[in-house]
Amino acid sequence: MHLIVAEKNISARRIAEILSEGKKLTEHKDAGVSTYSFGDTTTVGLRGHVVEIDFEPGYKNWRSEESTPRSLIDAKTIKIPTEKRIVALLQKLSKRADRVTIATDYDTEGELIGKEAFELIRAVNAKVTIDRARFSAITPQELKHAFSHTTELDFALAAAGEARQSIDLMWGASLTRFISLAARRGGANILSVGRVQTPTLGMIVDREKEIEAFVPEKYWQLSLDTEKSTEPVEARHTHGRFHEKPPAELARDRTKAPLVVTDVKFSEKQDRAPSPFDTTTYIVAAARLGFSAANAMRIAEDLYMNGFISYPRTDNTVYPPSLDFEGILKTIRNSPFKKDVEWVMANRRAVPTRGKKSSTDHPPIHPTGAATRELLGDDIFRIYELVLRRFLATLAPDARWKTLKVLFNAGGEEYTATGGQLVEPGWHTVYPFSEAQETILPPFVVGEHLPIQKVNLEEKETQPPARYSQSKLIQRMEELGLGTKSTRHEVIAKLVSRKYVEGTPLRPTLVGRVVTESLEQHADMITKPDMTQTIEAHMQQIKESTRTREDVIKESRQMLHQAFDQLEANEAIIGDDIRGRTAEEMNLGKCPVCKGTLAIKHLRGNTQFIGCSNYPECTFNIGLPMAQWGFAVRTDEVCDKHHLNFVRLVRKGARPWDIGCPLCHHISSNAESLAEIPSMNETLAQKILAQHIYTVAELARSTPEALAKRLDLSPESAQKLISDAKSVLEKLRRRSECRKFMRDHLIPRKGRSYAKILTSLKSAGITELSGLAHADIGMLKAAGIGEEEAAQVLAEAKAVYYGQVLKAIGIPAVSLKKYVAAGITSPEAFCDQPPESLSKLTGMSPATVQRHVELVCTYLKKPVPKKFSKQQIERGKKELLAIKGIDKAMIEKLSRAGIINTTLLFEADAANLAAETGIMAHVIQDFQKAIQKKRDTAVIQI
Numbered sequence: 008m009h010l011i012v013a014e015k016n017i018s019a020r021r022i023a024e025i026l027s028e029g030k031k032l033t034e035h036k037d038a039g040v041s042t043y044s045f046g047d048t049t050t051v052g053l054r055g056h057v058v059e060i061d062f063e064p065g066y067k068n069w070r071s072e073e074s075t076p077r078s079l080i081d082a083k084t085i086k087i088p089t090e091k092r093i094v095a096l097l098q099k100l101s102k103r104a105d106r107v108t109i110a111t112d113y114d115t116e117g118e119l120i121g122k123e124a125f126e127l128i129r130a131v132n133a134k135v136t137i138d139r140a141r142f143s144a145i146t147p148q149e150l151k152h153a154f155s156h157t158t159e160l161d162f163a164l165a166a167a168g169e170a171r172q173s174i175d176l177m178w179g180a181s182l183t184r185f186i187s188l189a190a191r192r193g194g195a196n197i198l199s200v201g202r203v204q205t206p207t208l209g210m211i212v213d214r215e216k217e218i219e220a221f222v223p224e225k226y227w228q229l230s231l232d233t234e235k236s237t238e239p240v241e242a243r244h245t246h247g248r249f250h251e252k253p254p255a256e257l258a259r260d261r262t263k264a265p266l267v268v269t270d271v272k273f274s275e276k277q278d279r280a281p282s283p284f285d286t287t288t289y290i291v292a293a294a295r296l297g298f299s300a301a302n303a304m305r306i307a308e309d310l311y312m313n314g315f316i317s318y319p320r321t322d323n324t325v326y327p328p329s330l331d332f333e334g335i336l337k338t339i340r341n342s343p344f345k346k347d348v349e350w351v352m353a354n355r356r357a358v359p360t361r362g363k364k365s366s367t368d369h370p371p372i373h374p375t376g377a378a379t380r381e382l383l384g385d386d387i388f389r390i391y392e393l394v395l396r397r398f399l400a401t402l403a404p405d406a407r408w409k410t411l412k413v414l415f416n417a418g419g420e421e422y423t424a425t426g427g428q429l430v431e432p433g434w435h436t437v438y439p440f441s442e443a444q445e446t447i448l449p450p451f452v453v454g455e456h457l458p459i460q461k462v463n464l465e466e467k468e469t470q471p472p473a474r475y476s477q478s479k480l481i482q483r484m485e486e487l488g489l490g491t492k493s494t495r496h497e498v499i500a501k502l503v504s505r506k507y508v509e510g511t512p513l514r515p516t517l518v519g520r521v522v523t524e525s526l527e528q529h530a531d532m533i534t535k536p537d538m539t540q541t542i543e544a545h546m547q548q549i550k551e552s553t554r555t556r557e558d559v560i561k562e563s564r565q566m567l568h569q570a571f572d573q574l575e576a577n578e579a580i581i582g583d584d585i586r587g588r589t590a591e592e593m594n595l596g597k598c599p600v601c602k603g604t605l606a607i608k609h610l611r612g613n614t615q616f617i618g619c620s621n622y623p624e625c626t627f628n629i630g631l632p633m634a635q636w637g638f639a640v641r642t643d644e645v646c647d648k649h650h651l652n653f654v655r656l657v658r659k660g661a662r663p664w665d666i667g668c669p670l671c672h673h674i675s676s677n678a679e680s681l682a683e684i685p686s687m688n689e690t691l692a693q694k695i696l697a698q699h700i701y702t703v704a705e706l707a708r709s710t711p712e713a714l715a716k717r718l719d720l721s722p723e724s725a726q727k728l729i730s731d732a733k734s735v736l737e738k739l740r741r742r743s744e745c746r747k748f749m750r751d752h753l754i755p756r757k758g759r760s761y762a763k764i765l766t767s768l769k770s771a772g773i774t775e776l777s778g779l780a781h782a783d784i785g786m787l788k789a790a791g792i793g794e795e796e797a798a799q800v801l802a803e804a805k806a807v808y809y810g811q812v813l814k815a816i817g818i819p820a821v822s823l824k825k826y827v828a829a830g831i832t833s834p835e836a837f838c839d840q841p842p843e844s845l846s847k848l849t850g851m852s853p854a855t856v857q858r859h860v861e862l863v864c865t866y867l868k869k870p871v872p873k874k875f876s877k878q879q880i881e882r883g884k885k886e887l888l889a890i891k892g893i894d895k896a897m898i899e900k901l902s903r904a905g906i907i908n909t910t911l912l913f914e915a916d917a918a919n920l921a922a923e924t925g926i927m928a929h930v931i932q933d934f935q936k937a938i939q940k941k942r943d944t945a946v947i948q949i
């Protein structure tokens with residue numbers, strides 16, 4: 008079998024479709040992974056990297072004494088499968104294969120992915136022939152050529168990719184850990200540092216500092232308005248910017264009619280057709296259409312995988328001589344741009360345009376297939392159109408402009424106006440995305456006089472440099488050698504997702520800035536592009552086989568160790584600096600109670616809340632959900648009413664949870680419980696809010712005097728309000744206890760919603776544990792709980808609830824345990840049997856049991872069973888044993904029914920006693936007869 012390994016499933020399918028050429032193509036699924044077979048050939052797609060590198064075990068614990076952040080520099084790495092099912096299938100297929108062709112993307116990353124597949128295949132099949140197919144577009148022509156001209160895997164190229172992976176892991180992991188630990192940040196709040204990411208952030212921070220340091224300078228510009236053949240014309244003073252006001256004013260005052268045309272110069276300007284797209288110029292052009300860099304790349308990859316455009320990761324701006332322009336034009340003539348394609352076919356320039364960068368890997372990005380809007384959808388189609396039109400433009404003739412420069416004189420002051428007219432639109436015909444604008448001036452004749460309608464003296468200011476847009480940043484990264492064509496847009500996306508930069512254009516956040524500046528101060532090698540450029544140069548050397556991967560990694564380790572020498576020496580300073588300066592990002596605004604500062608506080612163990620800077624004098628606080636539901640951060644939005652920043656809970660991989668204004672949230676989430684206070688009314692509600700009392704608990708905690716004064720109430724009403732609040736608080740406590748009980752005792756199931764179950768119980772009137780303990784099983788079943796589970800929940804609810812009741816009655820916890828162990832769980836059970844038997848069952852003394860029974864029965868308003876002394880019990884036992892047929896086991900049974908002597912046995916109702924003890928009624932009657940006999944002969948005293 009011939010196995011073809013593609014980079015992704017979609018390319019595996021496309022390759023199979025194209026290579027099968029009408030042969031029957033079948034798709035198989037193996038553990039969810041597709042393969043495509045025709046004849047003796049099978050294609051399978053990877054998911055990019057199917058293995059990843061990580062440190063060998065033992066480096067997971069951040070706070071370990073042995074594996075310090077620095078130890079990660081020299082830590083050994085291993086490869087771990089990340090796509091286990093794909094790896095398993097690849098190896099299974101490889102065992103049967105007699106030839107394997109690696110057909111991953113044609114660049115460093117693709118070569119490395121290919122090498123990873125190579126190693127997995129070799130591990131199970133040492134003999135199979137493995138070759139490599141390289142192509143820049145998934146089109147019939149390219150693929151047929153690539154598969155009939157396969158070569159070897161380029162191990163040098165893959166090694167460069169591997170070196171980059173190792174170095175990135177080592178830099179990123181060790182520095183991220185170091186900085187995060189120094190700043191005492193963990194979990195979702197870590198401070199990430201990266202080899203390319205950090206210098207990129209450094210550029211954004213530097214630009215921001217330039218903007219802040221910028222001192223605008225005033226300047227003046229002089230212009231005048233005139234008119235020719237009823238067309239308004241504006242002419243500018245030829246001096247340009249005046250840096251002082253007086254000379255500008257002087258020039259203005261000297262500008263006097265008539266305005267005389269002194270010169271008219273025509274010239275022609277060639278407007279060269281644009282050069283072909285490489286990744287960077289493509290991203291810049293897509294940005295003008297409103298696509299972010301990451302989005303533009305994602306769409307381009309999509310188009311590539313589907314055979315509509317060539318491989319979009321390329322540094323090449325020169326078409327290779329082998330590119331079949333004729334063929335491409337014919338293909339794309341079937342797209343909706345037929346007219347434009349045909350225009351280019353008819354007007355083609357002799358040689359296509361070329362850019363400055365020529366490399367041998369991929370051709371510049373160009374269309375390879377015909378697509379329609381219906382097929383792609385609006386957004387993808389716009390990108391397809393951009394690539395297609397750019398290709399057409401590179402084959403179209405240059406454009407020609409006619410320019411006109413007119414000089415005027417007014418009172419000795421010279422003015423000028425310029426115009427431009429597209430006389431031959433050339434490539435503009437097919438490429439409407441450029442910004443060139445025509446300015447058409449009316450005809451002027453030297454010597455003619457024109458009116459001066461107005462002289463304008465404008466005061467202006469010099470502007471600071473602009474912030475980076477994503478595409479500008481990518482251009483700048485490329486100039487500085489930061490990252491690669493494949494990674495630049497990802498680096499920027501990471502900076503955004505890690506909250507180091509924000510906005511369009513990009514500006515650093517406080518954390519982004521603080522981390523950068525702190526690193527800059529102590530180990531600027533990490534924040535400057537130089538180090539990254541050095542490493543990029545090393546990658547190139549590995550590709551060219553002039554240096555080994557190991558050698559390059561070794562040098563990188565040395566660089567990193569140097570950085571750590573500086574960092575470790577300043578760890579405390581760096582940590583304090585970052586913590587001190589980022590504390591501000593947690594501030595929300597003024598405390599409503601004391602005008603201190605409210606801030607989000609994160610404690611150990613996922614607890615987070617909003618507290619006041621004047622704690623403990625001011626105890627105002629707002630609770631927040633535990634951090635596992637989302638790490639609380641501040642947003643830029645501010646509440647109109649409370650002037651507090653909004654709070655958002657962010658969790659990796661989940662949509663953020665917006666709390667909004669924390670005080671509005673606090674008020675609304677407490678409104679319902681406050682309304683449960685019987686004496687609450689609208690006026691009082693307003694009053695307590697005005698006094699910054701937001702919760703029932705705060706009311707319950709108050710003293711009557713203080714509350715009366717604060718709310719201007721009579722002491723009696725204040726007292727009433729407090730006791731009302733206390734009972735509402737108790738009710739709330741019981742409700743939340745019931746909710747917690749349900750959550751703890753119901754097994755989480757797919758599709759099970761606790762909220763739904765709780766709502767259903769609530770509508771049945773069950774909100775507290777007492778209700779649940781006495782609930783009918785039907786109610787639980789109606790709430791969607793199965794019979795068996797419902798019975799179990801009820802039993803547990805009873806146990807918990809009765810335990811609480813008994814504890815409240817006064818049964819000590821230690822004794823309670825003994826009762827529960829003996830099966831005595833409900834209060835009723837205490838009064839249903841004689842204390843003597845309880846004593847026996849639990850092993851507690853009869854006196855203790857008696858005390859407990861008295862407590863419970865009094866509480867239940869039931870008669871307290873008679874109590875017997877130890878002596879009485881002993882004496883009664885003797886009496887009973889004297890009766891023929893009564894043995895110790897029988898006495899046991901009788902005592903459980905409260906029968907401890909012959910008198911009681913004699914007085915008992917035989918049928919009832921039989922039912923209670925299990926002794927046959929006629930046997931009891933026999934005993935009673937025997938007692939009667941004895942009574943007849945002796946006097947028995949109790």
Ligand SMILES: [Zn+2]
Nearest residue numbers: 598601619625
């Ligand atoms: Zn306060």
Ligand SMILES: [Zn+2]
Nearest residue numbers: 646649668671
């Ligand atoms: Zn608010």
